[in-house]
Each structure stands twice: as structure tokens, then as C-alpha cells.
Amino acid sequence: MKISDKVAVYLDHSEAFLMELSDDVIIQKSVSSGFSHQDKEFSLSRSENLMHNKENQHQFAYFKKLGGMLLNYNDVVLFGPTNAKNELLNLLKADHRFDKIKIEAKDADKLDEYHRHAFVRQYFS
Template structure:
């Protein structure tokens, strides 16, 4: 039986920490380009422009994350905001992800060590 490739992703709408416990480097981050300054600039022009800009940038952010997920068998999405659910919905629309088992957990803000421990505990419990 081949070894399962597991990935934990702690995310909110600005940052995603990718945690692969089998990798030498424990985590890798992806940042959203939708910053406070971009939000303010778009909002000064119009509210609908700000919402459109936010949607476009979030979709690009989720695309970057999804490109990394393709290499894994099981993925845990966790974090304090609804970004994990939005990403899950984004992935469900793409057939490339149909064979990847995706779990979602709500958590508070966590340190990097807490995130690593949470992912390890989650996947240890799933392998039994």
C-alpha cells in the first residue's frame, strides 16, 4: 500500500500556511494579494469595484493554493474564518479534486507550532 500524502492548510483570507509533515521544511506560506491598501483604493472608487476586485483576488489566491493540493491524497483545511469553506467549495467545482479527501475544521488563530501539532494529531487519528 502506498503512503498517503497528507497536507494541512491553516488559512484565513490573507495567508495560507501549507503544512506537509513528511517534508523537510514544515510549512510554506501563500499570501493573498488583496491587501488593506488595495481594498481602500478600490472602495474609494466604488463599492462594487471593491467587491469585484476582492472576488478576483480571492479566486487567484484559491487557485494558487489548489495547485499545491493536487499533489496530495488527503487535505485538512482549518482556520478561524470562512476562507476554508470558500476554498472547499472552490475545490468541489473542479473534477481534478474529486479523489482527494478534504476535511474542514474550525480553529482559532494558532502559532506555527500549534498548527503543526494540530495537523499531526488530525492525520494520526485518521490513519488508525
């Protein structure tokens, strides 16, 4: 997906949209956390502690996958309606591989695709 050195990531705890802006065209890719509602119900039926452990494992794997994808960029903005962007930002700042990458988190409401793309164009203009 590497076309430019700038990427915006709209995310919550279940899904992320990576958006590259290149020549006023946005290329978008989605990444899912992999922890479905069915997984949560199954784990919860066994034990609440098991459910939280499984959810944390999926969340860490999800953030790690996103981090691996972001290593190829020099300028990253994380935005979205939940605190997932801040959790990912803290994880990335703790990883020294991201020391030379500009990473910023911005608050945003729940946005549809049109408004996500408008945010990306405005941020990188």
C-alpha cells in the same frame, strides 16, 4: 514542496500556511492572497462596487493558486478561524480534478505556529 501525500492548510482570506508532515518534521510554506489593505482603500475610494469586484478577483486567484498546489496530495485538511476553508472546500469539490483526493475542513481558533503544528501532528497521527 512534495515530500508526503498529506498536507494541512491553515488559512483565512488573506494568507494560507501549507504544512506537510514527514517523519515528524513539518515543512511549511505560506501563500498570500495579494489583496492588501492599501488595495482595499484605493478601490474603496473609487467605488465600493469596484472594491468588491477586485477583492473577489483576488480571492478567486488565491483559491485557484492553493488548489493547484493541493493537486499533488491524496489527503488534505483545511482548517482555520474563518469561513475561507469552507469557501475553498466548495471550490475544490466543484472541480473534478479533486474527486480522488480526500479533503476535509475543520474549525480552529486563531493559532500561532506552534499550535498549528500540534494540530497537524494530531490530525495525521
